[in-house]
């Protein structure tokens with residue numbers, strides 16, 4: 035296989051080796067159903083309990099506030115549908131730059147009679163508290179704003195937004211799929227009611243995630259069936275996935291600051307490299323952003339063409355979110371933050387990880403230079 039430079043870590047990440055090692059015995063040897071009473075299942079039951087404690091510890095939650103799901107999409111669906119349908123208010127407030135896991139969920143709720151209000155957003159991809167003040171009212175059931183955007187990386191002022199939601203009697207959910215395991219998070223400091231996370235975004239296995247639900251938050255179960263997850267999310271537990279997710283999250287959280295510093299250095303090198311080559315581009319997003327996530331718009335270019343040309347050179351980047359990649363149009367995020375027309379179509383997302391090197395960055399710069407040549 036030719037040398038591959040993987041720079042699409044916001045789409046998914048490489049499984050951490052320790053997570054893989056920890057999962058192995060639950061795939062091959064200890065496959066007992068955690069709900070069974072015999073001793074063979076004791077180990078799996080204990081592993082699920084310990085994983086829940088580890089995950090809760092990483093975000094400042096209590097273990098019984100963590101519910102395992104199949105990933106970010108399920109967590110978002112559950113939080114919004116499960117909460118909205120439990121109470122009488124009819125308005126749902128979301129940002130226009132949410133992932134489709136939220137946007138299409140609120141569209142489904144709209145078909146059930148809910149009113150959806152979209153917040154304004156700055157040109158840097160930030161939802162200012164004043165934007166929420168102007169949309170929220172005494173019919174708002176829930177406000178959902180992502181902790182960090184998956185395309186441009188901007189980090190949102192969640193603490194201030196959650197406070198406004200609560201002052202108006204509404205609940206607050208945040209899609210933290212891109213943020214968990216990448217920046218420090220404490221659910222109590224943020225003052226949120228629900229938080230969605232997905233393991234494959236922080237070097238855990240795919241197909242597993244969790245929803246944090248603050249104690250006392252009233253939700254409908256997501257899956258009806260067995261008694262797993264305190265009767266809230268039925269189905270036999272994905273024990274290996276749960277264990278792998280916990281190991282990966284604990285490891286990522288233990289190196290947050292070093293990783294952040296390293297990725298900011300790589301970002302700086304990449305931007306400097308592009309400037310030195312004299313390329314005409316703008317970097318999108320806010321000053322406060324996810325380490326390693328870079329949305330760059332090249333003037334009079336085409337993001338999809340760049341993606342394919344880079345692919346031929348062994349470099350993986352994307353045009354926007356992975357779930358959007360079949361759509362050749364300018365993404366809803368780039369539209370919402372009003373990137374000038376001559377740049378918008380030439381937008382790509384480079385998302386670096388701790389496994390990327392300075393040499394990778396230099397190669398991305400030179401590959402982009404070649405790809406941009408007419």
Ligand code: PLP
Pocket residue numbers: 044045104105106107108110133135180183184209211212232233243355356357
């Ligand atoms: N929310 C955000 C912000 C995402 O970036 C993604 C995936 O790209 C999701 C939700 C969906 O997560 P999953 O792939 O685990 O369903």
